[in-house]
Amino acid sequence: MKNQVMIGALLTLLLIPVTASAEDGANTSSNAYITIEKYTGDGEQPVNPIDPNETVKPAPDTDGKNPHQPSTKGPLSLNYVSNLQFGSQEANGNDAVYQVKPDRVINSQEVEIEVPNFVQITDHRGTNSGWTLMVKQDEAFKNGTHSLDGTELVFSSPILSSKSGKDNTSPTANATFTLTADGKSAMVMHAAADQGMGTWVDYFGKDLEAAKTGIQLKIPGDAKKVAGFYQTSLTWTLTDTPFSE
Numbered sequence: 001m002k003n004q005v006m007i008g009a010l011l012t013l014l015l016i017p018v019t020a021s022a023e024d025g026a027n028t029s030s031n032a033y034i035t036i037e038k039y040t041g042d043g044e045q046p047v048n049p050i051d052p053n054e055t056v057k058p059a060p061d062t063d064g065k066n067p068h069q070p071s072t073k074g075p076l077s078l079n080y081v082s083n084l085q086f087g088s089q090e091a092n093g094n095d096a097v098y099q100v101k102p103d104r105v106i107n108s109q110e111v112e113i114e115v116p117n118f119v120q121i122t123d124h125r126g127t128n129s130g131w132t133l134m135v136k137q138d139e140a141f142k143n144g145t146h147s148l149d150g151t152e153l154v155f156s157s158p159i160l161s162s163k164s165g166k167d168n169t170s171p172t173a174n175a176t177f178t179l180t181a182d183g184k185s186a187m188v189m190h191a192a193a194d195q196g197m198g199t200w201v202d203y204f205g206k207d208l209e210a211a212k213t214g215i216q217l218k219i220p221g222d223a224k225k226v227a228g229f230y231q232t233s234l235t236w237t238l239t240d241t242p243f244s245e
Contacts (some may be wrong), residue, residue, distance in 0.1 A: 043071030
């Protein structure tokens with residue numbers, strides 16, 4: 001009889017936890033906070049256009065022919081623009097097309113490397129309201145009082161890259177555009193609303209080989225070509241509104 005009582009008590013103890021009271025549960029709430037402040041930095045550092053996760057800096061200006069402006073400041077900034085080098089060419093009485101040389105930058109390992117020519121912008125405004133990048137040639141290529149008349153700077157094969165890598169927020173690059181000494185502006189790339197946030201690079205030519213033809217200088221055969229060093233300047237303008245034809 002004692003054995004039967006002990007077994008019965010053991011069964012009773014095993015059943016007690018299964019019949020827990022519904023009053024043991026409870027709910028409560030908590031809060032989470034963040035304060036967003038306006039971006040006040042000096043603009044983003046340039047990145048390698050082919051590998052935008054690597055920061056770079058301009059190669060040294062050893063001959064005075066490769067100066068670089070620092071990044072513009074503020075939440076919508078123009079961080080970097082390549083100078084365009086077409087090398088030394090013999091005078092030619094025929095129409096001629098010259099290929100651009102690659103840009104040279106210092107990578108994160110402090111090594112000078114070649115990359116496609118590129119332009120970089122950053123949008124840290126937080127408004128997602130879009131922007132437009134335009135460019136114009138300020139005047140003819142000049143060598144003192146001599147000028148190369150009738151030239152064309154042709155940009156093509158644009159590739160966009162970004163640290164975020166989000167295709168659904170990508171801006172739109174102009175597939176091809178031409179600059180002349182008439183000073184007319186051309187659209188380089190633009191972002192509609194909810195596009196183009198963060199840092200974006202537009203580079204011309206998917207790799208170093210393709211980059212040779214990504215930007216070309218066309219000089220007509222009838223242009224006067226007095227021997228010497230010719231240069232012009234380009235003005236790049238970033239505005240805080242979407243592109244309008």
